[in-house]
Amino acid sequence: MAVGLKEEALEFKKNRILEVASELFFRKGFTRTTLEEIATALSVTKPFIYQYYATKADLLADVCLRTTALAAERARLARENRGTPTERLRRFVNSLAHEVIKGRIYLAVYFREEQHLPEAARLKLQEDHRRFNRALMDLLEEGRASGEFTISDPLVAMQAITGMTTWAFFWFRPDGRLTAEAVADEMALLAMRAVGARSKRR
Known part of the structure; x- marks a missing residue:
């Protein structure tokens, strides 16, 4: 059960990154959006995003x-x-x-x-x-x-x-x-x- 809850928490965090990133890519375009902007919108630091995505x-x-x-x-x-x-x-x-x-x-x-x-x-x-x-x-x-x-x-x-x-x-x-x-x-x-x-x- 604990493993399941941990996986759910990780999936939730990943989904939030995708939601925010997609919104910014949609509004500003991929090339004009930075990882720092995505992190700011999520109220996290860039290393948090790097846990899930290398680039x-x-x-x-x-x-x-x-x-x-x-x-x-x-x-x-x-x-x-x-x-x-x-x-x-x-x-x-x-x-x-x-x-x-x-x-x-x-x-x-x-x-x-x-x-x-x-x-x-x-x-x-x-x-x-x-x-x-x-x-x-x-x-x-x-x-x-x-x-x-x-x-x-x-x-x-x-x-x-x-x-x-x-x-x-x-x-x-x-x-x-x-x-x-x-x-x-x-x-x-x-x-x-x-x-x-x-x-x-x-």
Whole structure:
């Protein structure tokens, strides 16, 4: 139990570093943000950050990898969990939309600052994308084979669903007309229509 609590405390501290760093990278840009500024915003010293990250680029890598790794894992679970393809795709799109909205600053930093990533992080991002695409493609192929989805090209369907869901990071506003829950529900409904599934909003 003590080990678990210690790990939780370490994870909490690491998450706080990522939250603050992503905010500063978003507002000022990666190159114009210093580790000292991140430390000041956290009310700590730079050595505290060095316990977790050797360089600012390593910190950027974790900011960028956070959402891609999570998305890949969600896609894997959607492919492997129980339920019909329709049920699993609906749950997947809903949960992914929630995560995109929740982590929209992380995604904004990723799309804008990707060129500053270390090579190892670039390779990991590419692998996350491949895992995501493979899992979602498998799910769409399964739905087509079972007759639940009326799609002629799963690749096009995958790109359409991914683009629609991911782009929410750009336009969603917390003080806007729609809540995150409403957007996620609508995205799931649109995905069902895109694959031609006969389903009702839940």
